[in-house]
Every structure is written in C-alpha cells, then in structure tokens.
Amino acid sequence: MKKCIRSLAPILVLILTFTACDAVKDAVGDAVGGVLETSSAGSTLGDTNPDDTNPSAAAVNEGDVITFGGEKWIVLKVESGKALIVSEIVPDNYFFHDTDEAVTWESCSLRAFLNNDFYGMFSAEDQARIVETTLANSDYELSDGTKVPGGNSTADKIFLLSAEEAEEYFKYSSDRKANAADGGEASWWTRSIGDAPNRARYVQTAGMIGGGVGVTGLEGIRPSMWITIN
Numbered sequence: 001m002k003k004c005i006r007s008l009a010p011i012l013v014l015i016l017t018f019t020a021c022d023a024v025k026d027a028v029g030d031a032v033g034g035v036l037e038t039s040s041a042g043s044t045l046g047d048t049n050p051d052d053t054n055p056s057a058a059a060v061n062e063g064d065v066i067t068f069g070g071e072k073w074i075v076l077k078v079e080s081g082k083a084l085i086v087s088e089i090v091p092d093n094y095f096f097h098d099t100d101e102a103v104t105w106e107s108c109s110l111r112a113f114l115n116n117d118f119y120g121m122f123s124a125e126d127q128a129r130i131v132e133t134t135l136a137n138s139d140y141e142l143s144d145g146t147k148v149p150g151g152n153s154t155a156d157k158i159f160l161l162s163a164e165e166a167e168e169y170f171k172y173s174s175d176r177k178a179n180a181a182d183g184g185e186a187s188w189w190t191r192s193i194g195d196a197p198n199r200a201r202y203v204q205t206a207g208m209i210g211g212g213v214g215v216t217g218l219e220g221i222r223p224s225m226w227i228t229i230n
Contacts, residue, residue, distance in 0.1 A: 060229050068227060069122045076169040081230040082131055086161060086169075090178050090186035090220030097215040102197030104151025105137045105160075108215065110189065114158040114223055130157050131226040138164065140193050140201070140212075150193045158223050163192040163201040163209050173207030178222060188220035 060066065060083055064075045073085035098109040105111055119127065135154050139147040161169065170176040180186040185205040192201040194212020202210050202219050213219065 069126050076224075078229070081228060082226050083229050084169075084224065084226050086224040087222045088178075090180045090188050090222055092181070092221060093186075093218040094189075094221050095216050095218055096189055096200045097198075100198055100214065100216045103200075103215055104149065104193055105135075105191040106151045106154050108200075110221070111154070111156065111159070111191070114160070114221075115156055118223060119157050127157075129228045131228060132157050133159065133226050135159055135162075135191070137191065137193070138162065140195060142195060148193050148195065148197055158225050160189055160191040160221065161224050163190045166190055166203055166209060170207075176203045176207035176209070177205065178203075178220070180220060186220040188222045 060075060060078055062075055062078055065072055065088055072088040074088050075083050075085055077084040094110055096108050096110050097103045132155050135156055137150040139150045141147050178186050178188055187205050188203050190201045194201045198215050199212030200215050202213050204210050
C-alpha cells in the first residue's frame with residue numbers, strides 16, 4: 001500500500017499545480033474583465049451586447065450602443081480617451097423654460113434640471129467620469145438677416161445637442177427619429193434658440209429640425225455628455 005501511495009504522489013502534485021494555475025488565471029481574468037465596470041449602477045463600455053461582461057475601451061466606436069448609469073447611450077464621437085454620448089431613447093418630457101419669456105440655453109430651466117437633478121441621479125463613480133464641457137450657443141439667423149441671440153458659451157456636465165450638432169451626428173432625418181420610453185415616436189429638444197427669443201429648436205417625430213416651438217411646451221429630452229473611457 002505504501003509503495004502504491006508513493007507512486008501516486010507525483011500525479012497528485014501535478015493535479016494540484018494545474019488546479020492552482022487555473023485559479024490564478026480565473027482571478028486575473030476577473031480583474032481584467034472588471035476594469036471598465038466602474039459603477040454600482042452597472043456601467044460598461046464597448047458593450048454593444050448587453051451580455052458582454054468583459055468590455056474594452058478599445059472597442060468603443062462611433063455608433064456603438066453602450067451602457068452607462070444603467071441606461072443605453074449611443075456613441076457619437078470618440079477622441080482623446082473620451083466619448084460623446086447621447087441617450088438612445090427619449091426618457092422623459094420637459095419644458096425648455098418654465099416661463100414664456102426671452103431665454104437662452106445659459107438661463108433656461110432645462111439646463112438647470114439636467115446639470116442638477118439629472119446629474120445627481122448618477123453614482124459618485126459615474127459622476128467622476130462625466131467631463132465638464134464648454135459649449136458654443138449660436139444665434140439663429142432669420143430670413144431677413146437679423147439674428148436671435150443664442151447667448152453666451154456655457155460649461156456643462158449634461159447638455160442637449162445643438163441643432164447643428166444634431167445634423168452633424170445624425171446625417172439623415174431618419175437617423176434623428178427617436179422613441180419614447182413606452183416605444184412611441186417622440187420629438188426632442190435641442191439647446192439652440194429658435195426663430196424668436198421665447199422659442200427653441202427641436203427635432204420633430206419625423207426627424208426634421210423645426211425652426212422653433214414655445215419654450216414652455218413639453219418636448220422630449222435626449223441628454224448628452226462627454227465621458228472618460230480610459
């Protein structure tokens with residue numbers, strides 16, 4: 001019996017060695033796979049597949065749909081370790097401003113809501129990845145050559161695309177069409193001032209960009225932001 005046990009000893013050592021190696025590889029794999037999952041809300045990057053548990057920053061490309069803060073976002077642009085993202089759907093409706101008066105993006109109620117209440121819904125980990133961005137807010141030129149002032153540049157964490165950016169990142173009107181949370185078609189605000197000081201431009205349900213609608217009206221919102229991806 002002792003002779004038999006001695007003959008089995010080398011085999012047992014090999015089995016234990018392979019088992020230990022597998023455990024180390026699993027541990028390393030778990031660590032690497034979790035690098036980009038930085039939020040308790042379940043944020044992942046490069047995740048065009050909701051079941052992907054090993055996303056890579058290198059896999060984040062324009063046009064991808066990623067998960068951030070527990071919601072789906074379309075990647076519009078990638079540069080210098082950052083990505084510009086916009087909500088895939090229209091999660092809610094909101095007025096551009098709470099009073100029917102001359103207003104700009106800088107002073108409107110919607111900007112305050114996005115950079116306070118909406119921003120506050122993200123976890124501390126996700127907030128740390130949202131990059132404050134300086135935005136230009138252009139004038140609206142009327143057919144007679146006069147201009148409706150777009151206001152000062154602003155520094156925002158969360159913002160809306162301008163009408164020009166909506167046209168740049170969504171080339172065709174069909175690309176700008178969006179659905180509400182219930183699946184129905186939805187219009188959505190841009191941050192651009194419209195054809196009067198108390199009107200703002202918006203994307204219609206058919207995807208065309210309107211010249212303006214009253215700022216106290218309820219339209220959909222598609223929040224946008226720049227986030228770090230490294």
